[in-house]
Structure formats: C-alpha cells, structure tokens
Amino acid sequence: MRRRHRAAAPILVLLTLALIGVLYAAVGSAATAQASNEGATTNAQLVKQGQQLFAEGCSSCHGLGAQGGPEAPTLIGVGSAAVDFQISTGRMPLAAPNAQAPQKKVIYTDQETAAIAAYIASLAPGPQIPTDEEIDYEDADLVEGGELFRTNCSQCHNFTGAGGALSNGAYAPDLRDATPRQIYEAMLTGPENMPVFSNETLTPENKQAIIKYIQNMDEQASYGGWAIGSLGPVNEGAFIWIIGIGLLIGAAVWIGARVR
C-alpha cells in the first residue's frame, strides 16, 4: 500500500486554513466596504454613527452631550478640524491624564474619525477639516514659509521643527512626522498649549507656506553630515565629549602605551 508523504497532513491543513482566510477576507472586506458606503451616503447617517462612537469611546470624559466634564473640555464648537487632529494623531482617546496627551497608535479608522468629526461639527459651528485644496502646498512660497516659521513656530518647535520643552512637562512636539493636514489643523485649532492661528492671523496661503517649509526641512539634504538630532548645541557638546574626546583619548592611550 502506498503511504502518503508525512508532510501531507500538515500541508493540507495549511492549505485549508489559507483558503478559509482568503474567502473570509474577500467576504469580510466586501461587507466592510458595503457598510462604509452605506455610512457615507448621508451626513445624517454619519452623524448618527459618530454619535454612537462618541458615546462609546469619548463620553466618559467629555460627557454624553460633548458638554465636557471635570477632566475634559467641552467639545461643542471645537469643529471637525480639532477632532480630526486629535484622533488622527492618536492623541485621543487619552490613555491617562498627564501633562500632555502623547501621540500614540491611532485606534479609529478614517471613516470612524470622519463620523465622530461630523457628529461634533453638527453640535455647533467650528473650524472644519481643511480640504485637499486648502492643504495643497505645492505652489506655496518656501522663503515666506521660513520667515513665518521662524517668527511663529520655532520658539517652541525648534528651528528644524524637532520640538522643544514647555513648562511643567508639557512640550511642543516634533513636526517632522506630522502630515500637512495635521499641521494645518493644529494651526487652525491650537491643540493643548498651542495658540490658535486662525485664518485671519495666518491666511491659508501663509499656512501652506509654513507647511512647505516644514516639509522642505524634512526632505532637504543634511548638508553638514549627521545632524545629531537637529537639537542644537547640547547634542553637539555631548557628541564632542563622547565621540571626539573619546577618540582622542583612545589615540593618546595607544601612543602612550608603555613600550616594555
């Protein structure tokens, strides 16, 4: 009698599992796609979904009607831009009350974020999520962006946008990994300790210029070699003491080694 190869059984199991997986993914994603299509059909439905998500994930601090609570501000009138910024950077929902909400893993999908934003926007008018056109910085003025950045941003976010300390454990975050939309929303809504730069203070063109400057900082070559974190002289001092003096002392020990 011919025996089957001894790996046959495990292979069969794996193949079956893979087949089930593929089928499930196909059916599942189709279902999700359908759901999101349904969700996006009307704004009213989006708001309803957002309200549902808000009640589940946000209301324990912000109150059932987003009116705020002892530890959380009211969200009535903050607008969809604030919601999108806070959720898309992972700052909300908050893990624990601290000096400042840290950036962390984003837990809502884009669609869910949009739903919560729509719900908050439905409560009272406020700054809206910028459109793709508004954040299109391709034609913005880089030089003007630099001037505006150094006048308005660098005092907290540092000259390359690497971030800096504020008082009592708060901080201005690193801008180099933020998306243009998040930067735009932050200027518009002034999250945490950041001042609001409304469209009257910094026009959309100004904001685009600033975004262009930040993106350019991130993209341009590091002309002098390794930038040591772009944090200024503190890191340079640490570098010269650890690497520079370290190498020189190593050389001195080598040269001064006793010739027996």
Added chain:
Amino acid sequence: MSVMNKLGHQAEFLDDRLTVANWGKRNLRKVFPDHWTFMFGEMALYSFIIVLLSGIYLTLWFKPSMTEVVYNGSYTPLNGIEMSEAYKSTLDISFDVRGGLLMRQVHHWGAMLFIASMTIHMMRVFFTGAFRKPREINWTIGVLLLTMGFVEGFAGYSLPDDLLSGTGLRIAEGIMLSIPVVGTYVSFFAFGGEFPGDEFISRLYGIHILLIPGIILGLITAHMLIVWYQKHTQYPGKGRTNDNVVGYPFMPVYMAKAGGFFFIVFGITVFLSGVATINPIWAYGPYVPDQITAGSQPDWYMGWLEGALRAMPNWETTLWGHTISWNVLIPGAVVLGVIINLMLIYPWLEAKVTGDKKEHHLLDRPRNAPTRTALGVMSLTFYMMLLIGGGNDIIGSQFNLSINAITWAIRIGIFILPPISFVITKRICLSLQRSDRDKLLHGRETGSIMRLPEGAFVEVHAPLSDNEKAVILSKNDITPLPWPEKVDANGVKDPNFKKDHRWARLSHWFFSDNVPKPTAAELAEAEAHIRHSAAEGAPVIAHREQLEPEGGVLHDPSAVEADKEPITK
C-alpha cells in the same frame, strides 16, 4: 660627495653663525616622562593649531559687517531675505566656497575639542597635584588660557550673526546691563548704541581673529617654555624621584610621537567635521531680534553659565528707582568671577593650608591627597549640575521630564550633591590608602585559595614588585600646620593667634583621617616576617586569620627561592 656631507656642511654653516649646536644637543636630548595622560595638553595645543589654520581659511571669505544685504545664493529657502553681510558670507562659505562648509566645521569642532582638551588636561593637573610648587604660575597661565578659550569661543559663536549668535549676544548684553550703576553705559559702549546696533560684529571680529588669539598664543608660548624649563612632572615608580626625570629623549622619541599625534588629532577633527554637522546656520536663519528658537543654547563650554542663569530664581531689588537684577548679575557675573578667581589662586591656597613649601616633581596619586581630590570631585559635581541645568529644555523634552522639575532638582542639588560627593570621594580615597598600607604590609591578594594540612583555608598573598612598592611609598605624609600658642614662653600674647589658629584648623581638616604609610620599622618587620617564613621552608603564603590572628604574611610559592620545595606538591 654624499648627501650627509652636504648636510654636514650646511649644519656647520649654521653653527658657525648661530652657535646652536650645543644648545640644540642639550635641548633635543631633553628627557620627558611618558604617560598617556600627559598628552591632554598636546591635544589642546594641536586642536588650537587646527583652529588657527582653518580660521585663516575662513577669513578669506568672511565679511564682518552688519550691513543689510539681500541673499541670492545657493541655499534657496533663504533667497530674497534681508540679512547682514556677516550672515550672508557665512552662508556663502557654507554653500558656495569650495571646502567652505568642511572648514567651518573643522573650525568649530576643533574649537570644541580645544576647550574640552584643556578641561581634561586641567583635571589631570589638578588631581595629580602637578600645580604644586614650583608650577603654580603655569597653573595660573593654564586657567587664563581656559578663560580665554571661553571668550574666544563665544566670540566665534557670535560672529556668523545667525539666530543663535544673536540670541547669545542678547544674553551677553543682558549680563552687561545687570552690572549695577554702569550696566547701561557698558552695553551702549560695547554695541555702539542700542542692541544690536550695526557695529558689534566688526568690533568682535578684531577681537576674535587678532586680540584673543594673540593672547592665547603668547600664553601658550609661556606655558610651554615653563614646562620645558621646569621639566615635566612624572608619576611615581621605581627609580623615579623628586630629583630626576625618567623617560625618553625629546629627539627622536617625542618628536615622532608628538608629530604623529598632531596628525592623529588633525585626522580625527577632519573626520568628525566630515561626518557630523555643527551649527547649521542656514537652518537657524538670520538674526532678527524678535525671533527665537527652542533649544537655543550656548556651546558646551558656556553651558554651565547658561545653567546658572536658568537655575537662578527671578530675584530683583529696586533701589531709588534703579533695578538690580540679581537673577542675572549673580549667575552671569558673580559665579563666573568667583570660580575663575578661586581656580587662579588654588595652588597658593592649598600651599597655605598644607604649609608645604617644598618643590614637587613627583606627582601625587589622587588617593594620597584625599581632601584635594574630594574638592575636585565636588567642583566637578557643581559644574555638572550647572551644565545639566543649561540643557534643561533638551533633557526635558527628550526624556519626558518636566523642565520645572529639572530646574528645581538643580536648585536643590547644587547645594546638596557637591558636599555628598566630597564625603564619598574622600572616603574612597581613604579606603584606597588603607588598602595600599595593607598591600605593603601583607602583600597583594592573589585570589588563590589554599588548604592547609590542618584543614584551614588561606589566601595566597604575593609580595609587591619593586615598582608597586615605589608607587605606594611615594605617598607624602605631611604634618598639618602646628597649633599656635596663645602666649609664648616669655608670656607675650601672640597677636596673630586667632588667624593662625584658623589656618591650623583648616590644615588639620585638610589632613584629617590620613592613613599614614608604614614606618620603616613596620616595613622591616613585614619583610623579616616574609624572609623568616621562607627560611623555615614554609611554603606559605597567607593571611592565616584562623590560626594566627596577628596575620602572618608569607610568601607566594613562585617567589620562594628556587631551592625551596614548591608547596603545591
């Protein structure tokens, strides 16, 4: 005719006219002791030369002018912006001059290395007591060199007129303003009017490339001539005394070593400048008084003063309509002045306390001057606290700490930690002294355990080598200043009693808890003990605590004469 002959003729030509042969022979054969810590000063010298050379290159393109011009160069993010000529020419050096950015970075990294090398050189000199008589003057010159290094470095940092330069100068202006009564006059005098004015960069330029480098060169020359003339100190060891110098001749050994080391320092500096950015002035932008960046810091050597400024509470007093800003005056001017002056006079201060008027050419081991070593570590702790305070924002944002908490930790730590570090260091030194004494009397612990016939376990102790003995015996046991008599033998009151008593008390404190090295008699007894054991054929070797509470010290088997039976069999 051979090459050597030709050379000989030329040498003769020179000698006939300058009579340098004898002088040269004597000095080229001059002996210097050898140790890697003796090269820190060389590191400083070579990095200074590197900074000098790269600086000359930069002067070819740098324009020390505050005239406003519009930039139109290779760095597009700043195109069309108004800036001073100084900043524009620095941008041009960075982006349009061949090798310019590398030279700028060599100049700046070299400057940082220069001051860092001076710092570790100074630490070596301090902790080994090399500043003692007759080298006090050279110590003073060294302190002046370090201070000049600070000033020179700060001037260089201020010249490019970028945002960081201007911010630093603004602080310097604030410190000038804080000087009571004359502050505003000093500031207007320095800046030629209201800050920033349009003259300061060109004034600073002359100071940076001419005045201070000239002073530094002069001081370095004096420093090295004195070293040459007084001869270099040496670490204790076999055959090394206070009256000789054990080492190698300058020619050819040190000529080769020093020459080679110069190229190593040069290579390392250029390598660092090739791979790591320093002061990316293009990213800071030109100085505009209403702009500022987070992470505005001075270079590291000014960091401790920045720390003092940041840690100081915001105290000020108003007297007759004038404000005295203690918050700037104390950290900015008083702390710096007091510390530099203490450093300048330290050699004389210590000599006054120890009453030690002898010449010292043999270095102290740090443990053998516990109070000095502890004072040094205490000062370094103080310095480190201020340095950390100067970077409180970077430390805060990078390590998720509250900047306020760091500032308070510095404010409290600066008073508490230095005394604690003093006590800990002194105790460590004294323990090391005790262990040295044990080693002399009982030999070195080998870590081999033996079992005796009667069942006891003992550790084998090996006798010290002659060199180890010489090192330990180099300890100077100085008696503190005598207590003064209130009334002398003739019944006359000593008018200086109170003052002398105070110095004597300080002296006794300085030498307190010293563990005296074994006397000649004690050493002889220990030696005899070892010989005795050896003569008895006693294999042994050990600290026989269980058997001989007095601690018999015997020999290492390998050290017993060859005709004795090895004990391991």
